[in-house]
């Protein structure tokens with residue numbers, strides 16, 4: 618069963634309570650929480666205090682995607698603030714640091730995720746896949762919601778699925794950016810386990826929007 622992770626980047630922040638209630642009633646199992654630092658990407662979003670508040674007011678699993686230059690430095694604060702999954706970018710750190718960070722996340726009893734931008738090949742992750750519970754394929758340049766899906770993500774999902782089987786691993790394949798009913802279906806067909814969707818879901822009735830992706 619596909620996991621739907623609504624991205625709160627597209628939430629109407631003048632009324633979070635009713636949207637969280639709708640998401641909890643919907644078929645969504647995760648909440649996708651985008652952290653941006655204005656350096657790794659040209660935009661700023663939320664920090665650990667907002668995550669803590671979301672954690673308190675929402676029963677969904679907190680899928681934290683950090684688009685930040687120094688994911689190692691902030692891992693503890695986000696894990697302590699309630700991240701269930703901490704996904705950082707391959708492009709932000711060295712391979713050795715990525716392994717160390719994944720081990721630290723897992724040692725804290727949380728799930729470790731690694732993400733690649735549209736121009737990064739999934740092959741660069743093959744030697745470290747066993748350290749991760751999730752691989753996040755970006756299907757837009759990270760930084761903003763509401764962009765158009767890059768179909769190049771489909772081949773990456775297929776390659777990761779193939780490699781997962783080859784190595785006998787169990788990480789989840791997640792895709793993020795430009796997901797709607799059509800592109801979501803294409804991603805699931807290619808092998809995605811988790812669909813992140815922001816503007817598509819929050820532009821309509823949330824419960825119906827989530828259901829339409831299944």
Ligand code: DX5
Nearest residue numbers: 624759760762763795815816
């Ligand atoms: C983009 C973020 C996404 C974003 C997706 O950098 O990582 O999670 O919210 O938004 P949509 O679904 O609108 O493309």
Ligand code: ZN
Nearest residue numbers: 651682793813
């Ligand atoms: Zn994201």
